[in-house]
Structures are given as structure tokens and as C-alpha cells.
Amino acid sequence: MTPEYRIDAEQRIASYLANNDVDDIKNMQVEQTFDDLGHEVHVWNIRTSGGNWWVVEGESAPMNLYTQNEFYFSADEAYSFHMGITQRLQARHHQTFKHVIDEVPLDIDGIKSISRRLNSAALELNDVSGPEDIQSIGLTCRESLIELAGVLAKGNPELLKDHGLKSADFKGIAKAVINIYAVGKRNSNLRKRCRDLIESAWDQSSEVVHSPNKNIPDAKICLLFTCSAVSVIQNLFLKYLGFDDEPKCPECKSMDYDIVGGENSGEFVLSCNSCGQESAISEEI
Ligand SMILES: [Zn+2]
Known part of the structure; x- marks a missing residue:
């Protein structure tokens, strides 16, 4: 010294x-x-x-x-x-901050500004110093859901008119979209679960916005519900586009396969990498 x-x-x-x-x-x-x-x-x-x-x-x-x-x-x-x-x-x-939305598989490429909002809300969680910070996270969630409603309405131009919905009616729009994206009897349970999640996300965010007595876990749950709702709608859309019609090996149901050309032109063979089965594919790929 x-x-x-x-x-x-x-x-x-x-x-x-x-x-x-x-x-x-x-x-x-x-x-x-x-x-x-x-x-x-x-x-x-x-x-x-x-x-x-x-x-x-x-x-x-x-x-x-x-x-x-x-x-x-x-x-x-x-x-x-x-x-x-x-x-x-x-x-x-x-300690590296574990992002709350890393906890849900959020893949909202097409909706960049919603993703940005939810990311910044997740960072705000790290810096809460009063009830107004909690309420502000709730507000961000609610605005994200309204923005999602706007994106959905834009993607389905007749939706508002057909169902008599207002453009900021997230619950109404999301439920109408669920009916479009997950059709048929085989999806009826899925539709119900998705509707419940939509309700949860909206109601939780409204509660957090309006109550001065909520805590960090309430805000975190609000964010998780919101991210899940956004992600679920997006995955329903992927389903609607046909991503759940992927071919499978007829023998073992594996989705790990190569598609190779058959003996004649226009013929294709699905060659399974799991069980080795080779089967002709009749439909166009
Ligand atoms: Zn197989």
C-alpha cells in the first residue's frame, strides 16, 4: 500500500x-x-x-x-x-439474462414489429421499478395482440365484413381466423384450445394494464400468453398452408426420407432413411 x-x-x-x-x-x-x-x-x-x-x-x-x-x-x-x-x-x-420469450417457440418472421415489441417488453421485465412498469408491459402485450389482429385482417380481406368485426377486436378476429386455419371435425379440439389461449392472452393483458397491484410474475405470464398466442396463430397458418400434409413412410411413418427419381420419367420413389422401405409416389410433388 x-x-x-x-x-x-x-x-x-x-x-x-x-x-x-x-x-x-x-x-x-x-x-x-x-x-x-x-x-x-x-x-x-x-x-x-x-x-x-x-x-x-x-x-x-x-x-x-x-x-x-x-x-x-x-x-x-x-x-x-x-x-x-x-x-x-x-x-x-x-449472469446472462435469460430472455422470457426464449421459453416459447416464437417464430414470427412475417410480423417483425410485433416481434420487436415483445422483445423489448421482455427486456423491460429486467428493469421493473414500480407498478407503472408492470402496467406498461401489459400495455405492450395488448398492443401486440391488436397489431396481430390487424395483420390477420389484412391477410383475410373479407373477414371483418363477413363477421361484422371491428379492426381492433383481437379476440373476434383471432377466433374467426382459427376457424379458417383449422377446419373440420378433426381439428375441433385444437380450435377450442386455441380459442382458450386467445382469451387468456387478451384477458391477462387487460388485467395487467388496469390493475396497479400486479407483480413481475403476472407481467411475465402475460408476456408468455401473448407470445404463445402469436406463435399459435402462426403455426395454425402453417398448418393451413399444408405443412401438416408432409408425406410419411407408409411402412414406419418416418418423416426422414429422400425422394429419388424412379425408373421412368415422371416417377418418384420415397426412400425411407429409417427402415429402408422404397415406395413409389403417385402424386405430383
Ligand atoms: Zn420407413
């Missing part, structure tokens, strides 16, 4: 103690210096009229104060305790 460092440290410690209502310093001296973590950390022994304290400070260590009266008997214990807390805080600070 250089003399300059000592003078500077003594001043910082005196002002730190004053901020913590510890006055009337009788004596301060370095009790012990540790460098086992690659940088110097000093434990100061401070005697005041009101009691004795350890102050831990040093390179890349935040300053902190520990009483000698009760729990911290030695400089060594004060140091260990301090570094444990410091490392935990630093570890938490450096």
Missing part, C-alpha cells in the same frame, strides 16, 4: 463511516491485506467511541462495514464474508 493510497483510503473510509452514522473515529489502521483473489483487499480496524468496526475495501471490492461487537470476530472472517457477498453480487450481475 502506497502512502498516497493510504491517505486516500483513510479519507474514503471516514466519509463512508460518517454516511453510516459512525462518528468520532479514535483510530484506524490496516489489520490485514489479502491478495489471494488476484487483487489487494484491505481489512481496516476502526476504533470509535461507539464501538469497533471492520471496514473492507480494495481494488474491485466495494467498501463495506462490519461490526466487531457481534458476528465478525477476526479480520479474516470479515474478509471471507465480504468477498463471498461481493462475488455473489458480481456473479448475479454478470
